[in-house]
Amino acid sequence: MTEAQKILVSMTCPSCGGQVQCEEGEDLVLCKFCESVFALTTDEGANKVMYKMTVDKDKALAKVRDWWKTGPKAQDLVQTAQVTEAYPMYLPFWRLIARGKACVCGIEEERRGKDNQKVEIPREALINREYIYSEIACETGDLGIQSIVIPERAQAISYDDQEIVTFGVTSSRDNAYEAGGRAIRQTAVEDGGARMDKIYFSKSFFFPKAFTLVYYPFWIVRYSYEGRTYFATVDGITARVVSGRAPGNAGSQSTAAGIGGALSGGLAGFGIGLAIVTEGTDVGIGVLVVGIVAAVALLGYFYNRFRYGDEILEGAVNGKGLKSGRTQKKVQPIYNETYDYFK
């Protein structure tokens, strides 16, 4: 027997010797000849689900072109950008559905009456919700995708190697399961303590319901602008632009610098001037405080748009640039499966 043959284990029915058929992930097998049932003790496989791509190439490209028009992106992007390639792909995600339960005790602070006295109200929350956790099962690289929400209209198809490129799983299944359980428990505690100002006690549990490996379709679109290569990914079912990179708009950057600087300076100056003119009355100080706070916030917001506006980052893309859009959260509640108790 050669080295290679040693690692193949023949699968025949132990009672009748006939061939048995089994699929990855199954742990019980029925022999079709003698109808005996036996258990497989192999490495545990997770169930695989694949969702059907329903967005075609034209639609994906149209969505990317719409996306080019939004936000402070280069003005001539729609006219000059050239799509260099667009291809579909399946990305793997670990998906854990579990009931998260948490008991959270704390206090809510409220100001009451004329003299604004602080009152502490004891609160108790028992959270009993179903949550879905999903996390990409390979490195994110420069895809900018961490998690997914599977839309209701998504159509599950059987997993097989088809013509569409399917990215391989490189992360550990058990690590993903643990991370998912932790994230669900943490979310349950956060949901319980949402109204509380201080949490004194919390205890959480999770009860797993399903753990699957989901393959979800995306379009990846690469385009060039001024000789540089940028990209965008489009959800293969909802057609939303999930992540991407785009060149920024120099005009918006300089406008941000002007508005941010002058406006925040003006607000701060207005506050200081008023405080001096009113000789330190409550109103003057109040305007000063509000003015300074607003000035700092404006300065920070516009400085970011000015300094990092050369490149727009959509979704969970890494690196320096102006973040835009939202990053998909890893934990999502299932609202119709909620049995909470608040006191």
Added chain:
Amino acid sequence: MPDFQCPKCGASLQVKPGTQMATCSFCGTVTYIDRRSALFFYLLPFSIDENAAKGIFKRWTAGPAQAKDLESSANITKFAKEFFPVFRFRRTVNGKETVFVKPAKGTLLPGMQDLTIPPGNIVIYDANASTKGADVIQPDIAIDSYLPELTGTPIDQALVYFPIYEIAYTYKGAAYQAVVDGSSGAVYTTSSPTRSSGAYIAVMGLAFTLGLLGGILGIMVSPIFFVLVIAGFFAGKLLAARVVERQKPADAEVKAE
């Protein structure tokens, strides 16, 4: 990649990456693959071609963190398309599946120390696998040097080749390196010419100062001074445009070799 034969009929058996079961395409026999002691060879194909990789590098040089003239002044001195080898061990440690990735080749290339296998379509590396003209870097570290130190019991182990573009470039007389992941397009660098925030802070500082003076004087002396706030906006916008403006390089392409 070991050659497999169906234990029932002897026909050659196709074993897909990451699966534990293989079905013989001739006799239909399902075979369980015990991967504990075998070393499998996998490859992540390039999904980014040379032009796109150069474009990605150019995009990176134009990013807000990089020196302002890096895009026009960076001079690429080396541009190599390569497959980089790592060992991937899947093992059961304390009842948990754990993945270890170890280098199969000593290197100082940026990003290769993180040892993550980029996202991609993992295929079997055998005589049929196309490397599309890329150099396959041969491992110089044997798998045996890792096996004794790894904890737990093996599930499988593989030598995975992943696609990279190795780029060396010079900027103002200094040499730098960058790696573009040939599968997802991530850019890895250790050190690179960066851009100072000084000019940005100075411009906004000036606009702020004008606005501040306008605000104070407008309240205390005469509303006419509120004009300074508007002046601050225009001064800020004009100067900022100078800071943000890029020199268009004479030839738009980053020179390659």
